[in-house]
Structure formats: C-alpha cells, structure tokens
Amino acid sequence: MGPIICAMLRLSLVIQLSLFFYTVHAQKADSVERSTDSVSILDSLPSNPLASARNFLEQWREQVDRYYTGLDSVKRGVAWQRPDDGRLVPSQVQQYISLVKPAVHDLQGKVTVLRKQTVPQDSTANSWRAVQDSAATLERDIESLLLDMQDLGDKAEQQQNVTQAAQEGTFWYHWKSIIQKNLEQDGLSQRYYDSAWDGRFLLILLSLIYFYWLYQMRRRAIGAEETLPLHRNQPWWIPVLKFAIFFLILLPLTSLRIPVIVLELSYLLIFGFLYLLIRSELSNQHLKMMQYVFFYYLLVLASNLVLDTGWMLRIIVMLINLSGICLLWHLGRKVDGKIPFDYLRPFSRWLLLIISMAAIIFNLFGFLNLARTCSIAGAVGLLQAFSLHAFRDMLSHDLLNSYENSKEDRFINRFDKQKILAALRRIIGLFAGILVIIIWANTLHITSEIRRLGDRLLNNTHTIGGVNYTYGDVVLAFAVIWTANWIQKNLKDLLDQPDAKKNQRRTALLPLVRVVIFIVGFLIGIRILGLGVDKLTVIVGALSVGIGLGLQNIINNFVSGVILVFERPFKVGDYVELADKKGQVMQVGIRSSTLLTDQGAQVIIPNGDLLSGRLVNWTFEESDIRLNLQLTIVTARSIEEWKKWLEDTITSFKEIDRSLPMKILTKDITADAYVVSIQVGLQNVQQIEWFRSKFLEQVKAEAVFHDSKVTSA
Structure with missing residues (x-):
C-alpha cells in the first residue's frame, strides 16, 4: 500500500508541475524579458521537475538582477540631474517605469506560483523546501524592487509638478510644489508605517522594560533617602525622557528602509530630550555648543526643504554648510572627555567634514539632488555621533546606579561590575555600528544597494568538498558557538548565591552542565554550516584513533570528572587526603580539582588520580x-x-x-x-x-x- 501511495503522490506532483510550467509558458512575454522566456521550459519538465524549477529560479534571479541594474542606472541619472534637465529626466523615469513595471509584476506572479507549490513527501522533500525558500527570497527582492520603482516614480512626478508650476508662474503654487518635491525625496509618501510592526512592538516592549527598571531604581533610591548619582534630585519625568531616547535611538533597527524625514524628526527629538536631560550638569560653554549644533541642524533642514535651482537659495545653503564645517573643525578640540557634546572622534569628524564639503561642491556645480542628500546626511550624522555617545553614557550610568542601589543578595551583584560595563560598551558599540550603516544608507538613498551587497556577501553559496555553505551561515554558526562558550564560562556567576551552602547544592553538576552546553552549541553551529551529523560522525571516527593515542590522559581525566560529578565521593568544602596531599576541596572541575592545603597552597590534582587513588574524606557525611x-x-x-x-x-x-x-x-x-x-x-x-x-x-x-x-x- 505504501509504494502505491508514493507513486500516486509523485504522479500528482508531476501533473501539478506540468500545469504550473505550462501556465508560465503560456503567459504573454513582455518585451523586456523575451530573451529569457524564449527558451522552452517544458522540454526538461517530464524527466526532472526539480531541476527545471531550479533552472527557472536561476533565470528569474538573473532577470531581477538586470532589472536592478537598470534601476540603478536610472537612479544615477536622477542623482546627477542638473537644473537644465528638469523636464527630460522625469519623463525618462516615467517611461522606464511604465515599460518595466508590468514585466516585474508578471515575474512576481510566476515566483509566487512556484512558492505555493505542494511539497512531495518523499526523498526530494528537503530539496523542494530549499527551492521554495529561494523562491520566497526572490519574491521579497521583487517586492523591494517594486517599492523602489514606486518611490522613484513619485519623485519624478513631483519634479514634473515643480516644472509645471514654474511655467504657470503661480508663486505660492511654485513654492508648494518645491516643498512637496523635497519632502518626496525625503520619503514622505514611503509606506513606512504599514510594515515592520513586529520589530516595533518588540522595541516598545524592550523600552517598557527599560522604563520599569529605571522606575524601580528610582523608587529604591527614594525609599533609602538617597538620590541617583547621575542626576541630582531627579524629577519624575527623567525616566520618561530616557524611555523616549531609548526607543528613538533603536527605532532604525526595526526596518532597513526608513524615510529620511523620519530620521530627521527622530534625531531632532533625541537631541532635544538629551538637552533637557543633562542641561543641569553642563557648563555655560557646553550649553552654548549644544545650542549652536541644534540651531545649525534646524537651518540645514529648513534650507534644504525649500532648495531649488535659484542661486540665492543655493548660496544660502552653501553658507550654512560652510558654517557646519567651521563647527566641525571646532569640535575637533577636546575640552572635557566626560561630556559627549564637546568632542568628536577624528574619524567621525573627518567623515562629516568630507560630506559637508561634498555638499558645497555638488551645489556649486548644479547637482542639487546630490548636494541636498550630502547636506542632510552630514547634519543627521553630526547629531547621531553626539546622540550615540550620550546613549552609551546614559546606559552605563544606569547600570552603575543599579549596582549602587541594589542589595547584596540581588542577582546583578553576582557579576563583576567592571566586566559588565565593558561588555555593555562593546554591545552598544556593535549596535551603534549597525545604526550608523542603516541611517547613512537611508540618508544617502543607497538602501537597496547596501541590501543587495549584503545579500551577495552573506547568502551566495560556496562549496568545500561536498558541503555547501554561505558566509551568513559562518557568521551565525560562530555567533552560536561564541554564545554557548560565554554561557558555560559565566554559568557559575549566574547560579551562585551569597549563601555558600546553597551554592554547593546548586552547582553540584556544574562542570558537566558546562560541557553539555558547549557541545550542544558546537553541534548547532556545525548544523548551521550544513555539515550533517552523519558527516560529523565520519570525521570523529577518523580522529578517534589519534585522540585515543595522543590524548588518552586528558580523556581519562575527563571521564573521571564525569564519574566524580555523579558519584560525589567529595564536594566543595570537604577535607580530603590523597597520598601526601591533604586539604579542603575548593573546586571540582571536569578535568581537575583544586585542594587548599593547611599550609595555604592550592594544589591542582587531575581527576584521574582522585578516582583511582586511595582517597580519604574526613568530612564525607557533613557539609560543613x-x-x-x-x-x-x-x-x-x-x-x-x-x-x-x-x-x-x-x-x-x-x-x-x-x-x-x-x-x-x-x-x-x-x-x-x-x-x-x-x-x-x-x-x-x-x-x-x-x-x-x-x-x-x-x-x-x-x-x-x-x-x-x-x-x-
């Protein structure tokens, strides 16, 4: 009965795929994709439908890459547009979109049909799931392509409206069209609030947890008749400001595509909140510096909102950019390293200087789109550099406050304060790097290019022997193994309690648990790389001879450690005697154990000797x-x-x-x-x-x- 059912499933699959490929072949081909669809796809179907599906996916991927290449060319034409191209370039953009967009929709339908195919329950099931995963990835790329086309079309339409308003001669309508065109370039109509809500809900949850943590700290401090060290006499709205800063700083992590206008307003609010948060701790010089930066940022936003081909506005924008260069040069002189608003690191300062000078040069030669992009990117980058520095200091201060206001039996006191602070700064530095890439990619309008570059670097398949892997898999596997190693190293701190007797009972199996955690993490990492357990078994079998000969003492101590963990002939605190060594057990490891002798020396004894030697435990029945x-x-x-x-x-x-x-x-x-x-x-x-x-x-x-x-x- 089983073989008959399998045969019927295979026959049903062949019929479904035949209908699918017939449908694809029967659809009317667009002029842009005739070269791809000219190859008959039904010839290879009866013999190997899986290979045919892979072949079509490869062809469609090449076709999407060609569409992206054409779109990048059109974007470059728009970016390098000069004032005298105000009529020609928008019409070319509209013509390109009207020609390509129907073909992209047609291709999207084909990919969707393939993604929804029924997976056969036989030996090819895993291969078909891989095909469907590739189809889903390709479908997302096509959706991103359509969004880019829609965004480019909206910008071209607004450019045509500006040209038409200039010809009609209506003053207010002309300025209204200019503002709408610039807002459109900043992503005003971009569908940002309709997507990525799962990431925003997670960020809201994290922000609420952070707010609750601040509230608990403040309540404990007031209850103890103390004040928080960072802000003397904190009012109730300080945690609210920190909650808002935390949410706005991390908001770009929820979506790769963010309208520039959202970034402009976000950092405007962040800088204002930071000013309210620490103004009582700043000197008059630092307050003036913050005010200069804030005023410069507002001038950049306002001037680029009304930027047009007229020389008067262009000169004003160039003067504002020049004042920004002077401000950046002044920020290169370090005054007080404890204040995040008086100094920029050399790399950040020179990068912002180059961007600001590029804005002036592009403006001078008439490339207004590029000038406007660089000007806004420089202003947002300046506020981002200050805000990320202040954000790191804010979280570090909050962590220190948590240590100072917590009782000795609190969970946080199990960890070393300096190590936790160093780890927090490294984590914030990692996220800050990701935020810089996301924000600059959006302000420079190169999000699609960055995404495709990352996709090629991380998702392209490479082969070593019979193992297929991607660099993304390597990074993920490394992260999993590193996390497992960090957990097993810090497991004792996570489980320890101030009461030593409870620690003895709680951590009896700690050495074995640490080994199990690392082994599980290692196996997960190997599996992520695509190396099956069967192949890993072959490798382990090949190495077993060498391990048995060269590492037999280590293996002996390891196995003895496992036996000691389960049999427990002694525990931490016992007074034991082995040969000429006598002392108290300080640590029971998976490979060796440590004794503290009566003379105060710490002796490390291999577990193999403890298990095979004549051991005397003077406090075997007592835990004292x-x-x-x-x-x-x-x-x-x-x-x-x-x-x-x-x-x-x-x-x-x-x-x-x-x-x-x-x-x-x-x-x-x-x-x-x-x-x-x-x-x-x-x-x-x-x-x-x-x-x-x-x-x-x-x-x-x-x-x-x-x-x-x-x-x-």
Missing part, C-alpha cells in the same frame, strides 16, 4: 567547612589561660560558622611545650586563607606580649 590548625606553645603562662584566649579570639572573627562546635584540645606535651589542636568551622572555603593569616598574626602578637614562643603547623 572546617579549618584544622596545630600550635606548639612554649610558655610559662597557664595553658588554660591560652585556651581561653584562643577561644575568645576565634569567636571575635565574623567569618566563623557559629553553628559548628569549636574544638581546642591539648594534643601532645613535651618537657617545655604544649601541642594544641584547633578545629573551627568557617562559612566559606574562600575565607580560609584570610582567617588563617589574621588569626596567626594575633597569636604571634599575644605570644610576644607574654614572652612566649609559638609555632604553627
């Missing part, structure tokens, strides 16, 4: 931590007085565990000395060295005071 000391006292003072003094001195230490009985006994005597044995419980194994040092120092001082001699062992 005890320190054993031996003092030889030569004195004329009564031994009972010494014991009383030793008991009082040990009790004065806060590190001791008072729930455990203290033992101070006379072990041996000689002709002129007493040998006293001391056993005391401690709260944490890490406190042994410190307690031993301070205690022996006090014993020595007491012996000198009473003219006695004391030696320890």
